[in-house]
Amino acid sequence: MTTANLTAPSVEQLAPNLKAKVEPGALATAQMAFLAIGVLLIGASWFSGHFYFSYLVGYMGVLGIVLCALFFTMVQHITRAGWSVTVRRVAENMSWTILPLLLLFIPVLIGSHDIYHHWMDAQITDPKAADYDGVLAGKSAWLNSTFFFVRVFIYFAIWIALAWFFRSNSLKQDQTGDPAITMKLSRVAAPGLFLFALSITFAAFDWIMSIDPHWFSTIFGVTYFAGGYMAFLAFTILLCRWLNARGYLKEAVTTEHYHDLGKFLFTFMVFWTYTNFSQFMLIYYANLPEETHWFAVRAQEGWGAIGMILIVGHFLFPFAFLLSRHVKRSGLGLSFGAIFLLVIHCFDMQFLILPGNTGGHGHGAGTENGAEHAHGAAGGTFGEQFGEYLHNVSWADFGCFAGLLAIVAGLTIFNIRRTNLVPVRDPRLAESLHFQNF
Amino acid sequence: MTAITVIDEPEDPLRRAPLVEGKNDFASVTETIARVAEKRTPRGWYLMFGISIALLLNLGAAVGYLVFTGVGVWGNNVPVGWGWPIVNFVFWIGIGHAGTLISAVLFLFRQKWRTSINRASEAMTIFAVMAAGIFPAIHVGRIWVIYWVFPLPNQMAMWPNFKSPLLWDVFAVSTYFTISALFWYVGLVPDLATFRDRAAKAGRMVAARAYGLFAMGWHGSNRHWIHYEKAYMILAGLSTPLVLSVHSIVSFDFAVSLLPGWHTTIFPPYFVAGAIFSGFGMVLTLMIPARKWLGLHELITLNHLDNIAKILLLTGTMVGYAYGMEFFIAWYSGVEYEQFAFINRATGPYWWSYWIMVSCNVISPQFFWFRSLRRNPTVLFIISIFVNIGMWFERFVITVTSLHRDFLPSSWAYFSPTLIDILTYVGSFGLFFTMFLLFCRFLPILAISEIKGVMPEADPHHGHGHGHDDNHGGEPSSNPTH
Numbered sequence A: 001m002t003t004a005n006l007t008a009p010s011v012e013q014l015a016p017n018l019k020a021k022v023e024p025g026a027l028a029t030a031q032m033a034f035l036a037i038g039v040l041l042i043g044a045s046w047f048s049g050h051f052y053f054s055y056l057v058g059y060m061g062v063l064g065i066v067l068c069a070l071f072f073t074m075v076q077h078i079t080r081a082g083w084s085v086t087v088r089r090v091a092e093n094m095s096w097t098i099l100p101l102l103l104l105f106i107p108v109l110i111g112s113h114d115i116y117h118h119w120m121d122a123q124i125t126d127p128k129a130a131d132y133d134g135v136l137a138g139k140s141a142w143l144n145s146t147f148f149f150v151r152v153f154i155y156f157a158i159w160i161a162l163a164w165f166f167r168s169n170s171l172k173q174d175q176t177g178d179p180a181i182t183m184k185l186s187r188v189a190a191p192g193l194f195l196f197a198l199s200i201t202f203a204a205f206d207w208i209m210s211i212d213p214h215w216f217s218t219i220f221g222v223t224y225f226a227g228g229y230m231a232f233l234a235f236t237i238l239l240c241r242w243l244n245a246r247g248y249l250k251e252a253v254t255t256e257h258y259h260d261l262g263k264f265l266f267t268f269m270v271f272w273t274y275t276n277f278s279q280f281m282l283i284y285y286a287n288l289p290e291e292t293h294w295f296a297v298r299a300q301e302g303w304g305a306i307g308m309i310l311i312v313g314h315f316l317f318p319f320a321f322l323l324s325r326h327v328k329r330s331g332l333g334l335s336f337g338a339i340f341l342l343v344i345h346c347f348d349m350q351f352l353i354l355p356g357n358t359g360g361h362g363h364g365a366g367t368e369n370g371a372e373h374a375h376g377a378a379g380g381t382f383g384e385q386f387g388e389y390l391h392n393v394s395w396a397d398f399g400c401f402a403g404l405l406a407i408v409a410g411l412t413i414f415n416i417r418r419t420n421l422v423p424v425r426d427p428r429l430a431e432s433l434h435f436q437n438f
Numbered sequence B: 001m002t003a004i005t006v007i008d009e010p011e012d013p014l015r016r017a018p019l020v021e022g023k024n025d026f027a028s029v030t031e032t033i034a035r036v037a038e039k040r041t042p043r044g045w046y047l048m049f050g051i052s053i054a055l056l057l058n059l060g061a062a063v064g065y066l067v068f069t070g071v072g073v074w075g076n077n078v079p080v081g082w083g084w085p086i087v088n089f090v091f092w093i094g095i096g097h098a099g100t101l102i103s104a105v106l107f108l109f110r111q112k113w114r115t116s117i118n119r120a121s122e123a124m125t126i127f128a129v130m131a132a133g134i135f136p137a138i139h140v141g142r143i144w145v146i147y148w149v150f151p152l153p154n155q156m157a158m159w160p161n162f163k164s165p166l167l168w169d170v171f172a173v174s175t176y177f178t179i180s181a182l183f184w185y186v187g188l189v190p191d192l193a194t195f196r197d198r199a200a201k202a203g204r205m206v207a208a209r210a211y212g213l214f215a216m217g218w219h220g221s222n223r224h225w226i227h228y229e230k231a232y233m234i235l236a237g238l239s240t241p242l243v244l245s246v247h248s249i250v251s252f253d254f255a256v257s258l259l260p261g262w263h264t265t266i267f268p269p270y271f272v273a274g275a276i277f278s279g280f281g282m283v284l285t286l287m288i289p290a291r292k293w294l295g296l297h298e299l300i301t302l303n304h305l306d307n308i309a310k311i312l313l314l315t316g317t318m319v320g321y322a323y324g325m326e327f328f329i330a331w332y333s334g335v336e337y338e339q340f341a342f343i344n345r346a347t348g349p350y351w352w353s354y355w356i357m358v359s360c361n362v363i364s365p366q367f368f369w370f371r372s373l374r375r376n377p378t379v380l381f382i383i384s385i386f387v388n389i390g391m392w393f394e395r396f397v398i399t400v401t402s403l404h405r406d407f408l409p410s411s412w413a414y415f416s417p418t419l420i421d422i423l424t425y426v427g428s429f430g431l432f433f434t435m436f437l438l439f440c441r442f443l444p445i446l447a448i449s450e451i452k453g454v455m456p457e458a459d460p461h462h463g464h465g466h467g468h469d470d471n472h473g474g475e476p477s478s479n480p481t482h
Helices: A028-045 A051-078 A085-095 A098-104 A106-110 A134-138 A145-176 A179-207 A220-245 A255-286 A289-297 A303-322 A325-329 A331-353 A366-372 A382-392 A396-418 A429-433 B026-038 B043-069 B084-095 B098-108 B112-116 B118-139 B143-149 B165-201 B205-215 B222-255 B267-293 B302-333 B336-347 B351-369 B377-404 B419-442 B448-453
Strands: none
Touching: A028 A051, A028 A396, A051 A085, A051 A098, A051 A106, A051 A145, A051 A179, A051 A220, A051 A331, A051 A396, A085 A145, A085 A220, A085 A255, A085 A396, A085 A429, A098 A106, A098 A145, A098 A396, A145 A179, A179 A220, A179 B302, A220 A255, A220 A331, A220 A396, A255 A289, A255 A303, A255 A325, A255 A331, A255 B222, A255 B267, A303 A325, A303 A331, A303 A382, A325 A331, A331 A396, B026 B165, B026 B419, B026 B448, B043 B118, B043 B419, B084 B118, B084 B222, B084 B267, B084 B377, B084 B419, B098 B112, B098 B118, B098 B165, B098 B222, B098 B267, B112 B118, B112 B302, B112 B448, B118 B143, B118 B165, B118 B267, B118 B419, B165 B205, B165 B222, B165 B448, B222 B267, B222 B377, B267 B302, B267 B351, B267 B377, B302 B336, B302 B351, B302 B377, B336 B351, B336 B377, B351 B377
């Protein structure tokens, strides 16, 4: 390389006022507070009606955020993005919480026989058994406990390796300023994204779609990714604003960067709608019983109201709200949009995970429940349906999401305190610091 | 023509590679692009135009024969009621996706390299949509009542079926065509004014009048540019959802049905990825020869080709992901019809078409993992041809293999095209290339004003930003070559 002996200008040259590091001890209280809130919320949720399902709602909601932090990092490298360099370190530190998230997956593993009981426990593959299910027996090569647990470790191995690789090399560049590292990360990002796409798809199949093992949808992995990336952007916006308020990253992540993050937030909110509309409309239109039952369950026991909330809250309202340039450039406006969409993301996860499995009806498919319980039939006004939803849902279905989000926030702050706040010797740092949106 | 000097430097993250290479300034960029339309018509152009016109006449003959005889002249028959015409329709619509992606989506993503390829790609888009539009129109059988596809009030109180995705297609494609044409034309206005002024200076008054008519009095005032940039931005915003919606709705034509192999929820994004893949494939097929023959290599650099190759690798792999998901879910679903449809695709009577599709669309772009191949125009051109072939076969596989095995085995059949099928398809290339060659001959083939906008001279800090760190152009001052 012709310029191998050259290094990038340092952050002191570029932005003398920028605080490159958090002072020792600073933010420690906040970090501990976030972690404590998280642990308390999760702990309290244990005593709720259907803890494992609530936990899975929170876990899948937060996992999407952390995985998409990794996705964001890789995309910035592969596209040689200049604007986002100052945001990237936050994403790198967030993605590295994937390691503790492996430990936090343990409750899902413990509860797996409860959550995935349709295919894990029953003697479905034994033709002589009373609950033999020919369809599930046909897919038992994929849906069996052993392979399920093996896949958990394959997915996490991919995610941890990628997150470690991208973060540690970026930190190495903080020391050396070697532009070759940027080139290396750009090269690895391509196969990295390929592995990411496959692993997040099959993780979504395994951990959400297989709750109803009869149901299938080829787009399901894409819908999970779309919601996760939107939530990642919302969470990052809030985290950066929070750091700004404490005097960090103020010169580095400016209105210009928030404007771009806001555009992406808008884009992926719409992309979520696009993928979910595709899924719903095609299944509704073709009206095949093996597919529609999944939506039929989601029209019962009050879930119809959540479907409406998702249409309005995940698309119509944020579309109108975030379309404006002024909102995306206003601190208050964008923060409100981000908080709003994070709450909606929790509803989305509930809608995917809970229907047919909770509400005190015990085990058994939701369709059967709907038939057994008169009040479980579809229909009723929005108010009636929402009342029924409130009757069936537990506070922990929000509490676990909030708790895990607080834990990830605390762990991200833990990582942020140990690294530079921005990639201080990234070759494109100057571009990012001077970035102006049109 | 000057000898081609190709700059192929290793990538350096410390500075952005120049988008215009060589010793070019604003004047030479105008000169290079305008010369293409102003110099004497080359003999090669006449030759290609002659071939294209011959193919176009052939299209007219095939369509004329069809209209006078009926759709029975095609190979379409029970159970394959949708044969080549739909395959060709989707093929051309797909190609028509790169232009708007480049002009709208890459614009919103601030991908400045788009400026060298957007004009020709947008033109390609419009001509591809024209070629696409022919097929459903002639497929209706009674083309003289084609206006019935529009919801026109009439005394018979007859309305199109609003529940049919085929009607949604009418709206989607016509909207797409309108916005694409408008977008293309708005971008052309400043360049048409340049052509007008140059023609007037050279004393070619007919040309000056013609260009002047369409330049609508543009004289490059500040107020003109402000309006222009606003309009361009709004059109980019409006076009972006169209890039996704058109091929999504085309995919609904198949996916709303109950047919195994057609009804699958990933179809909309999968079709969009495939469309972008095929569109960029055709961009390469057209631009690599144009770059060479018209001496545009300093404006369409190896970096541009490299970027296109990366998009081909990305979208080709996305299409591969969709093929994989279809197969996996067909097995996972436990639905025996789904399983049969996919196994039959890969191993049944049309196995050869399935494997042509997979080799061309998924395997051939994998060569682009290697930088040296991404920057080799010959390799790029060859693979772009494979992409075009593969994407035609993708639509063939989807349409024909799903239909030829009916639910009722007594209806099973093997579809073969007729001579008229083949002539119509080949003829559609005649229409496409005739239009494209006319465009190359008479209009600015690259966007002159936009290319100037991404040159360092256009940066307001150019010339007095040296040694300072407040260089908003994005190039750190440590750049030794700056």
